[in-house]
Amino acid sequence: MKKILVTGANGQIGSELFVLSTSYPEFEWIFADRIKITLDNLELLKIQLNEIKPNVIFNCGAYTDVDKAETEKELAFIINYLAVELIAKYTYENNVKLIHVSTDYVFDGSSSSALNEEAETNPINVYGESKLKGELACLKENPNSIIIRTSWVYSKFGKNFVKTMQRLMLERDEINVVNDQIGSPTYAADLAQVLINIVRFCGWFPGVYNYSNEGEISWYEFALSIKEFGGYSCKVEGIASSLYHTPAKRPRFSLLDKKKIKETYNLEIPCYKKSLKNMFI
Template identity: 65%
Template sequence: MKKILVTGAKGQLGSELQVLAQNYPQFEWVFTDWEELDLCDLENLETQLNQINPQIIINCAAHTAVDKAESEFELSDVLNHQSVAALAKWSKAHDCKFIHVSTDYVFDGTAATALTETAPTNPINVYGVTKLAGEKACLELNPNSIIIRTSWVYSSFGNNFVKTMSRLMQERDSLNVVNDQIGSPTYAADLAQAIMTILTHTNWQAGIYNFSNEGEVSWYEFALAIQEIGGFDCEISGIPSAAYPTPAKRPQYSLLDKSKIKNTFGVEVPDYKDSLVVCMKIVSG
């Protein structure tokens, strides 16, 4: 029985993998968060990995607080880059399959069409810079790795845009939401399923893959979809990013092209609205 180690198990994706794990009893699952496996403790990481001795690693851990990352470069670099390098190196040495989750923030947002895996990277914030460094280290130290870039992740677990908007729409009469950043949301449960589709596929094809739900929307349009599905009575206005300054710059356009993951592994990519309905049902109980 192959053992799967999942890092960042308390995050949105890690939590969804825990739900999904019961459908895959052919694997032995080990879920760790920082209490069980501290990825910042680089000195002891190898020893801990030797003790767990997985045949597959799914790295969901990251420093994802994009604005905080601007003033926490060191922590971001350890979690998003150096620990990834250590995991990649260990997995290469132990013939362990390695899936690492990355982000659309490796792009600068100046594209006008959906980004393929070979589109030029040029991150514009610390989060993106450290995640790109992690990708490069991963491919250099273990060329047999799979990297999955995703975007705008939400789930019934943790804090995210969907849950925040749902709450605010019930508390307030009106909301302003940025309307000039374009991409596609990702329901973490769908991403978890995509990862398992890859792991149970007969053909392991290393490299970079994109995954998000289908659809091209702004955050404002995403908010309108949340309002419609939730039946919330709140006035929502679209505003430019300039009217809502944040410590970290965001890419203006980061829609991901999913052709490669679909064609290589037969991964199904649901429409963002269909997945949003599923998630909001769970959240509303």
């Protein structure tokens, strides 16, 4: 029986994998929180991996606070770069399959067309820098690994844009949402299913892949869909990013081209509205 280790078990993707895991009893599932797998303590991490001895690792754990990373750069790089480097080295030396989750924030947002896996990377914030370093280390230390870049992740679990909008739409009569940052949301439950599908697929094809739900929208349009499915009466206004100041810059355009993952793993990717509606059910 294959033993699958899920790091970041309490995060959005990890939580959705936990829900799905009961449908896949052919695997032994190890869901590791920050105590069981300490991504910020590399010496301890080595010991923990050797004790667990997984056959597959879904590395969903990460430092994800984009704004806080600007002032906690060292910690972000330890978790998103050095821990990934260590995990990749361990998986290569022990013939363990590794799927590492990355982000659209490795791009600078200057494109005007969907970004494929070969598009030039140029992160514009510390979080993106740390994730790109993790990607490069992952590929260097374990060329057999799979990296999945995703974007705008949300779910019923953890902190995310959808839950923030739901709260604000209940609390306020009017909210402002940026309308000039373009991309596509990712329902964590959909991505979790993709990770499982890849492991169950008849072939293992290493490399970088993009995954998000289908659709090209702004955060403002995403908020309007949340309002629609939630039945909220709150007024939603679109504003320019320049009027909404954050410590970290965000890419203006980070729509991902999913052709490679769809063709390689025979996937049908649902439209963002269908997946968002599923979360509300």
